[in-house]
Amino acid sequence: MKIKCGFEWHVQIDSGKLFCRCSSEIKENKGYVEIERIIKPSFGESGKIDVSAEFEGQKTKRIRYKLFNDTDCLVDIDEEPPHEIDKEALSTGVNISYALSTYILNNLVFMRKTIVDGSNTTGFQRTAVLAVNGEFKFKDKKIKIDTISIEEDSARKETENKDETVYFLDRIGIPLIEIATGVIDTDENEAKEIAMQFGKFTRLFNVKRGIGTIRQDVNLSIEGGKRVELKGFQNIREMDKVILNEAKRQETLIKIKKDKGYLANEIANWDWKDIKSTLSNTESNLIKTAIKNEKSIIGIRMGGLKGILGTYLCENKRFGGEISDYLKIKLGYGIIHSDELPAYGISENEKKSISKLLACDENDSFLFSICDKGHENVTMNVIKERITSLLKDVPSEVRLVQEDNTTKFLRPMGGKDRMYVETDLPVLQINKAILEKGKSYIGMSVESLKTALNVSDEFLDQLISSRRLNEAMYLNKKTGLEFNVILQIAIEDWKYIKRKFGKEIDLQSIEEILKQIKNNRIVRDSARIIMENIALTGKNVEEIIQERNLVKKTNKELKKEIEKLVKDNDGMRIDSLIVNLKDRVGNTFEAKEAYKIASEIIKNEKN
Numbered sequence: 001m002k003i004k005c006g007f008e009w010h011v012q013i014d015s016g017k018l019f020c021r022c023s024s025e026i027k028e029n030k031g032y033v034e035i036e037r038i039i040k041p042s043f044g045e046s047g048k049i050d051v052s053a054e055f056e057g058q059k060t061k062r063i064r065y066k067l068f069n070d071t072d073c074l075v076d077i078d079e080e081p082p083h084e085i086d087k088e089a090l091s092t093g094v095n096i097s098y099a100l101s102t103y104i105l106n107n108l109v110f111m112r113k114t115i116v117d118g119s120n121t122t123g124f125q126r127t128a129v130l131a132v133n134g135e136f137k138f139k140d141k142k143i144k145i146d147t148i149s150i151e152e153d154s155a156r157k158e159t160e161n162k163d164e165t166v167y168f169l170d171r172i173g174i175p176l177i178e179i180a181t182g183v184i185d186t187d188e189n190e191a192k193e194i195a196m197q198f199g200k201f202t203r204l205f206n207v208k209r210g211i212g213t214i215r216q217d218v219n220l221s222i223e224g225g226k227r228v229e230l231k232g233f234q235n236i237r238e239m240d241k242v243i244l245n246e247a248k249r250q251e252t253l254i255k256i257k258k259d260k261g262y263l264a265n266e267i268a269n270w271d272w273k274d275i276k277s278t279l280s281n282t283e284s285n286l287i288k289t290a291i292k293n294e295k296s297i298i299g300i301r302m303g304g305l306k307g308i309l310g311t312y313l314c315e316n317k318r319f320g321g322e323i324s325d326y327l328k329i330k331l332g333y334g335i336i337h338s339d340e341l342p343a344y345g346i347s348e349n350e351k352k353s354i355s356k357l358l359a360c361d362e363n364d365s366f367l368f369s370i371c372d373k374g375h376e377n378v379t380m381n382v383i384k385e386r387i388t389s390l391l392k393d394v395p396s397e398v399r400l401v402q403e404d405n406t407t408k409f410l411r412p413m414g415g416k417d418r419m420y421v422e423t424d425l426p427v428l429q430i431n432k433a434i435l436e437k438g439k440s441y442i443g444m445s446v447e448s449l450k451t452a453l454n455v456s457d458e459f460l461d462q463l464i465s466s467r468r469l470n471e472a473m474y475l476n477k478k479t480g481l482e483f484n485v486i487l488q489i490a491i492e493d494w495k496y497i498k499r500k501f502g503k504e505i506d507l508q509s510i511e512e513i514l515k516q517i518k519n520n521r522i523v524r525d526s527a528r529i530i531m532e533n534i535a536l537t538g539k540n541v542e543e544i545i546q547e548r549n550l551v552k553k554t555n556k557e558l559k560k561e562i563e564k565l566v567k568d569n570d571g572m573r574i575d576s577l578i579v580n581l582k583d584r585v586g587n588t589f590e591a592k593e594a595y596k597i598a599s600e601i602i603k604n605e606k607n
Contacts, residue, residue, distance in 0.1 A: 001222070001247045005191050008217040008229075009179040009198060010153075011096075012208040015089040017173035018152045019082030019126065019425075020075040024174045024208075029158070032066040032168070035077060039063055039116050039123050048417045061162075063118035065155065067169040076169050078122045081424040087434065089175035092206045093130050093150045094430065094438035096177055099204070099445065100145050102134030104438075107429055108150070110422035117411075118165045119154035121172065126422055127151035136181070136201070137445060138194050144182030151176050162332030174208075188243040191218070195239055200446055203464045218243065225250035226396040229413065233401050241405040248314040249407075250394045256308065256319070257391060263304050264391040272380045275299035275368055278353045284345030290370045298376050299368040300383060301358040306365050310339025317406040319390070320367070325408040326386040327369065333379060337367040455483055466491040471507055479514040489514060489527045496528070501535040509534055512541040526550045526587045553588045555597070561585055562598050566605065574598050 017024050038061070067077065074080035085108075097104050112124035127149050134145035153174040155167035184194070195216050202214060211234070218230045220243060230246060233239055276297045279287045290297060302309070309320035320337045327333050336344060338360075341351040358366050371379040389395045398414075399407035450460050453476075463469050463483070472486050479486075490510050498504050513530055516522045522530075522545060533544045545551060553561070561584060565577050572580075577598050578591055 001187055001244055002185070003187060003191070003243065003247050004183050004185060004221050005243070006183050006219040007179075007181045007195065007198070008219070009177075009202070010215040010217070011177045011179070011202045012153060012213040013089045013092045013175040013177060014206050014208045015092065015175055016086050017076075018086050018089055018150070018175040019084075019173060020073050021083065021086075022073050022076070022173070023071050025071055025170065026156070027068050027071055027168070027170045029066075029168065032068050035065050035067070037063045037065065037118070037121065039118055061118065062164045064164060064166045065121065065169050066158070066166065071170040072172070076121065076172050082126065085425075085428060086175060087431070088206070090150065090430065091434045091437065093148065093175075093177050094434050095441040095444075096179070096202070096205055097131035097134070097148050098438045098441045099201075099443070100131075100134035100136055100148065100179070101442070102131035102145060102148055104131045104430070104435070105129060107427050109427055110425045111419045112422050113151075114414075114418045114420075115154070118167060119157065119172075121155070121169070125151055125154065126425070127178070128428075130177075136198060137447070138197055141184075143184060143194065145179060146182050147178075147180045149178040149180075151178055177207075188240040188247065191243055192236070192240040195236055197446070199236065200461075200464065204444060204446070204449065204469065205441075209467065220246055221394075222247050222250050222254075224254045225394040227413070228394070228396060228407075229398045230407055231398060231400055231410065234403075238405050242401050242407065245314040245317070245406050246399070249317060252311070252313040253390060253394045256311065257393060260305060260308060261391050264388050266303060267384050267388045267391075270300055270302070270380070270384055272298040272300050272376060273358060274376075275354050275357055278357050279346070279350060282346060282350060286344050286370075287346070294373065295370050296373050296376050297368055297370050298380060299354055299358050299366055300380060301360050302365040302367065302387070304363050306363050307339060309337040309365050309367060314406060316404045322390055322409070323367070323383060323386050327379070327382055329409055329411070330382050331371070331375065331379060333369050333371045333375075335367045335369045335383070338365045453483055459483065459487065462487060462491070466495070468494070471510075474507075475511055475514055478511055479518045481514050481518050485517065485524060486514065488524070489517075493528045493531055497531045497535050501532070503535040505531050505534055509541055516541065516545070521545075521552055522550050523552050523587055523590050529587060548586075550587060552590075553585060555593070558589050558594060559597050559601070562594065562601055566598070566601050574602070 015024065016022065065077065075082055094104060108128040108130065110126050110128040113127050114124050116123055128151070129147050130150050131148040132146065134148070136143040136145055153171050153176050155169050156171040158166040158168055160166070184191070186194070199214055199216070203209070207213065216233050216236065216239070218233070218239070219227055220230060221227045228246060228250070230242065233242065274296065276291060279297065280291070282288065287297070309318065311319045313319060313322070320335065320339065324334045327335060336346070338351060338355065342348045354368065355366060360366050367383070369379050369383065396413050398410045398412070400410040401407055446460065450457065453460070455463070463472055468491055472483065472490060475481070475486050475490055476483060494505055494510065509531075513527050517524055517527065529548060529550065530541055530544050533539065533548065534541070537544075561581060562577065565580055565584070569577065569580070574595060578594055581589070581594055
């Protein structure tokens with residue numbers, strides 16, 4: 001389906017925290033202390049409160065933070081000003097900016113972006129534009145990069161209910177690089193491809209790996225629709241399905257606007273009625289519990305909107321669900337509507353009784369909501385607000401991706417009033433050494449790297465996934481060995497040793513092993529033996545070569561050993577001879593060389 005989209009990629013940098021010297025390790029959910037806060041919205045630089053901040057501030061939730069001694073400090077809980085920026089994080093941001101052919105700004109001016117959902121203890125996120133006007137090459141397209149920013153990550157949410165949200169603070173302050181693209185004319189399949197390719201590109205740099213370390217938000221619209229920001233993609237392989245569902249949702253809302261949009265102006269006159277008495281004898285456990293707890297049950301007639309509430313906007317998402325999602329976010333309540341009844345233990349006769357009480361005719365629908373006493377009018381107003389916005393247009397808003405590949409309302413779209421100047425940090429000039437180092441990344445891409453290394457896609461994927469790309473390139477430069485040998489020893493054998501012995505072989509030892517192979521002093525199969533012995537004994541490479549008799553046999557020595565085997569085992573197959581040879585002299589020869597020598601000896605004997 002044809003769409004217009006833009007990406008916002010948020011990539012965690014693998015360094016310390018951005019404005020303190022704490023570790024950026026994500027902890028197990030134990031061994032913490034707690035603090036509590038209530039966060040309120042404040043005025044932005046323009047003197048106005050941002051609409052999304054005001055929306056969150058209306059909830060007046062209690063925020064509970066869980067923090068750890070080794071990953072959190074006074075900076076993280078906003079009891080101490082930020083420290084100097086982490087240079088490693090800044091350097092990685094510069095490297096990525098050069099690779100994307102951007103113009104890097106001379107000065108970094110940090111701003112405060114208002115965030116009052118509790119995910120930032122300060123009530124804002126520190127962010128600075130690092131670079132502008134770049135491009136990301138995807139097949140025959142050039143994806144415009146509008147901005148690259150460096151900012152701090154938010155807290156990690158544990159639980160949330162109507163009254164309280166709980167966060168862990170180990171993630172807060174981890175450096176993020178945010179890359180925002182221009183508008184792309186595309187479809188859901190290509191959008192997914194672009195996202196996957198960009199994810200692979202980021203792994204060429206010093207970034208974190210694993211779930212949640214790269215978050216890809218999508219700004220999306222269709223012809224006649226409005227920009228909607230989709231957040232919280234957990235599985236990038238399902239991105240095409242999410243995008244298609246959102247495009248269909250907008251398409252259906254546009255059709256509803258054409259058919260029923262004229263009714264939006266009448267919604268202001270709607271009123272509610274108490275329908276609790278109509279349901280006093282119900283078999284519905286939901287209603288029984290509400291009556292027992294002295295809740296209000298308000299019913300609203302929806303004039304001329306018969307069938308609308310049950311209309312599927314896309315797969316697994318109905319019009320009524322849009323109202324319920326909105327009401328739950330704002331007030332914590334849900335709705336039940338006529339298009340889904342009988343259900344929830346509510347009978348057909350009870351449905352008819354409610355319809356009669358609300359004076360519905362054959363063209364009307366109704367809904368009802370269970371709310372706290374005294375909240376009847378505010379509940380009704382929120383419902384009216386949402387239905388009005390859905391009938392008038394596709395609301396421009398931020399939506400959260402769900403497990404079923406649909407999305408639900410999260411908050412209004414933030415505006416310019418979210419930003420104001422950070423007063424605790426000076427204007428920062430980027431160190432010249434960082435800029436000079438970054439220039440080596442100009443033109444860096446997955447494709448350029450594959451060409452430079454002369455390797456296959458599969459091999460490069462393995463190299464990137466190993467997190468040892470820089471080490472592999474260093475070892476190739478130092479030893480001159482082919483990358484397939486380096487991959488086996490410096491990555492596959494290295495992983496095996498770490499998994500088996502819980503120890504990591506240092507780069508210097510791996511370099512020495514590879515040099516011995518390059519100089520034809522040991523064979524490739526000896527590498528794992530040497531690494532195992534390093535892990536077990538701590539001895540150096542040369543000591544192990546001598547102790548384990550791993551020096552490679554010369555052709556003359558190898559020929560002499562094979563001649564003995566042929567003489568003692570007349571008629572034995574060459575494969576069996578090679579096995580016996582290994583038992584006799586160990587890992588001191590290459591099988592291919594031994595096979596060639598054995599073939600010549602046997603041939604000469606036959607002649």
